[in-house]
Amino acid sequence: MGQQDEDMPSMRSSDGSATRSVRSDAKRNTDALLEAAMEVFATRGVDAPVREIAQKAGVGIGTVYRHFPQRADLIAAVFRREVDACADAAAALSASYGPADALAAWLLRYTDFIAAKRGLAPALHSGDPAYVSLHSYFKEKLLPVLRGLLDAAIEAGEVRDDIESMELLSAVANLCISAGKADGAVARRMVSLVVDGLRYGATDKS
């Protein structure tokens, strides 16, 4: 379902200027906006002034509202973007490490993501229609990734095989949320403990 702006002759206007040029302009703006919003949300919280985000992205305030009519739309877009990044990180880790180490490394990456998103937890549980879809997006995107990593590690006999990936996904998230607001160090330690627990019951006890 990606946008296929490429290779479409009909999109060129008669004067030779590409219609896409204005679209790429808009796309550059949304990208800059998402990037700026991510940084501002991280440092000043999700209630940060829209003006600050617009300024950081180098666009007018009106442009923010053109692309994201409500603040929640911008927040949701940033959230999806980071979910994607977290999901995508798995491939590189699988290529670089053995199954159990890749699983461990990804869980820490996932931990950092959750810890950074703690400010969003209340909004996600608020029932606000703008956020309800984020729950399923989160699960549909990350559960298969974790399942893949977990199955590979189980297959290799490097971790125990009596843990459900969904339970693990929820457990780690809950750990991170309740593990205080210490910049994620506590959360990482707790998760490492869980990972060691996974390794402890490995079928291959060599």
Add this chain to the structure above:
Amino acid sequence: MGQQDEDMPSMRSSDGSATRSVRSDAKRNTDALLEAAMEVFATRGVDAPVREIAQKAGVGIGTVYRHFPQRADLIAAVFRREVDACADAAAALSASYGPADALAAWLLRYTDFIAAKRGLAPALHSGDPAYVSLHSYFKEKLLPVLRGLLDAAIEAGEVRDDIESMELLSAVANLCISAGKADGAVARRMVSLVVDGLRYGATDKS
């Protein structure tokens, strides 16, 4: 540590009008403010306009800021007031029911309190200095109450004796927080399950 404004002759000014009269005026205002704030917070959330609370309490906006310089101060005051009410509820329950039933009834009362305060959870975990003291207030006030009820029920052989009151206090709170935003019905069901679990392992198995 209660205020003893009563029976203090030195507080009366020479003209016969009680100095206390202006104080009681102020006290009436703070009471009205706390009452109004509690209702407004419950219906419109803790971000509700201060003007609305002032209007509901029948005072000027300046009066709100005189008594509660920051919004957090008002929120904290409302929170303490409800913690007190929850703690105080135990005595009547103990007088009306047997030990295990009193414990069960109080845990549901506590559940309602937590469920109503879910909107505050993010603030409580934010590390905001205005809220840090609420954690200890919560624990110091409610833990002894629960311990008393639990010990009495254990003593009577009506519930199992291998549960720490602190763990129970936290567990029920976490249950309520994570039990969705369904108006508390889910939370009450989950807590009832826990209570049944407590009864299941009672020493007196008659």
Add this chain to the structure above:
DNA sequence: ACCTGAACACCGTTCAAGT
């Protein structure tokens, strides 16, 4: 002492004017 509300600052949101 305490209360009040006009006044100020700030932020979300819109929309007429630009390109």
Add this chain to the structure above:
DNA sequence: ACCTGAACACCGTTCAAGT
């Protein structure tokens, strides 16, 4: 089509003027 920012509405906060 898309971008801009002045303009408007709303809310938090202060403080000079009242009692």
